Amino acid sequence: MSVDSKYGLRTVSRISLSRQAIISNSPVLIPFPIIVAPTTLTIAQNEDLKELEDVSCKGESVVAFTYIQGFKPEISLEFSVGAPELDTFTHGRLLASADDVDGFVYFEAVMNTTAIAARATATAGYEVTAQDANTHPEIYYIDPITKLSKQVAIVASAPTGDQITVGAHLAITLSDTLAATGSTIRGWIPCTFATATIITAELLDVVAVKAMGIDFNGKFAGFQARNCSRLPAGQLGTDPKREVKLRVLPDPNDGTGLGYQFYYTNQQVAC
Numbered sequence: 001m002s003v004d005s006k007y008g009l010r011t012v013s014r015i016s017l018s019r020q021a022i023i024s025n026s027p028v029l030i031p032f033p034i035i036v037a038p039t040t041l042t043i044a045q046n047e048d049l050k051e052l053e054d055v056s057c058k059g060e061s062v063v064a065f066t067y068i069q070g071f072k073p074e075i076s077l078e079f080s081v082g083a084p085e086l087d088t089f090t091h092g093r094l095l096a097s098a099d100d101v102d103g104f105v106y107f108e109a110v111m112n113t114t115a116i117a118a119r120a121t122a123t124a125g126y127e128v129t130a131q132d133a134n135t136h137p138e139i140y141y142i143d144p145i146t147k148l149s150k151q152v153a154i155v156a157s158a159p160t161g162d163q164i165t166v167g168a169h170l171a172i173t174l175s176d177t178l179a180a181t182g183s184t185i186r187g188w189i190p191c192t193f194a195t196a197t198i199i200t201a202e203l204l205d206v207v208a209v210k211a212m213g214i215d216f217n218g219k220f221a222g223f224q225a226r227n228c229s230r231l232p233a234g235q236l237g238t239d240p241k242r243e244v245k246l247r248v249l250p251d252p253n254d255g256t257g258l259g260y261q262f263y264y265t266n267q268q269v270a271c
Helices: 084-091
Strands: 011-023 026-031 040-044 047-055 061-071 074-079 093-110 138-142 149-151 163-166 172-174 184-203 207-214 220-231 242-248 261-264
Touching: 074 220, 084 093, 084 242, 163 184
Parallel strands: none
Antiparallel strands: 011 026, 011 207, 040 074, 047 061, 074 242, 093 184, 138 149, 138 184, 163 172, 207 220, 220 242, 220 261
């Protein structure tokens, strides 16, 4: 058969990453949310090429024969922005919803009043309970004279000097002394969140990759690797970019022996 010279995956327009799981004793694929298509998709065959050396008639070492000893295919995906579940490829763990999660709430306020209003429902801090010295909140302000941080003590009521009360829903009462400083008070308050998404101890297992796009003739083209495992890659930070690297595992049905397959359909793209 002849092959159109315009074949080739020109652009990746959609991608699917799914993890394999067993639910009710049956294998299922659970998709990761993908906000945008990857900016790059790279497949490296990583051939292990064996070279057999010989000696020429001039006594020089030469390569007499080569053969492929094996493959370690690898997929690299780069995203301009990632959903939280893409971070599982960096953690190597799964995310899940959890109840009664221990954490903290940060607050800051100018000390020009003795009363700071409680947080409203569905606002960070609403779940804070009344605090005392045993709950170990970290509250301080910068002394305007010494420029050093000064710890603020927690009392149950009637604060004086460097004291405050922290009530339910992060309602705060300051002493007259503190309210007269005009400084900014800052605090990290322990809080138990009713629900939150957290990193779990469950390991990320086998992952399937599917990608669709167009070839250089503007026709539908695709890529599939059904069995992949995570490789260490990328990092987490304020930059929204995310990187995913996967090792392609053997797939007896791929038709290539490489663990993945490209296909060029010569069909129009339908969205």
